[in-house]
Amino acid sequence: MNEPDCPWCWKMETIDEFGASDVIWRFPHSVALLGMWQFYQGYCVLVSRSHATELNDLPTDERRAYLDEMCLLAQALQTGYRPHKLNYELLGNQVPHLHWHLFPRYLDDPERMSAVWLGIDKAEREGGAWRRRMETGREERATTAAKIRQALQNLGAPQA
Ligand SMILES: [Zn+2]
Structure with missing residues (x-):
């Protein structure tokens, strides 16, 4: 049930x-x-494996499983990074295929009371140093991916 013109599909x-x-991680x-x-x-x-625009468009079992997978990922982020707060965003205005953004927010972020999209929009418009700031983590991407993967493994997260 995939859509040929959908970039997430x-x-x-x-x-x-x-x-x-x-x-x-490849969840079911x-x-x-x-x-x-x-x-x-x-x-x-x-990203949902099925193409659907809204959560209520997914069959009930699939929706529950997708939300459980999101909670496992959230748990892995909490374990690995101990953020002040996680921000969950399900938007889809650009690509209407279900995908959750999970943003860990930290106390040392000077804009921590603002939506992440303000800083991201600035990065996309201005590029340069601000974009580099927004793209660069405290560690290499491969390290971050491995750390989250290990946390999911420890949680016994299902894999497909
Ligand atoms: Zn799609």
Whole structure:
């Protein structure tokens, strides 16, 4: 039930071509990817394997399983990074295929009371030093991906 013109459907079809720094975990109903804005150390995107626009469009069992997978990923981020707070965003205005953004927020973030998208929008518009700031984590991407993967392993997260 995939849509030919949907970039997330396309990525799910070709997921094996992406490396271990990008693909953190293959759950039965979703795939956890390491996001590009690692200023929010550990930022992940959890993409539904099925194409659906809204949560209520998924069959009940699939929706529950997808939400459970999101909670496992959240638990792994809490274990690995101990953020002040996790921000969960299910938007889809650009690509209407279910994908959760999980942004760990930290106390040393001077904009911690603002939505992440303000800083990300600035990075996309201005590029340069601000974009580098937003893309660069405190560690290498491969290290972050491995750390989250290990935490999921320890939690006994299901794999497909
Ligand atoms: Zn899709």
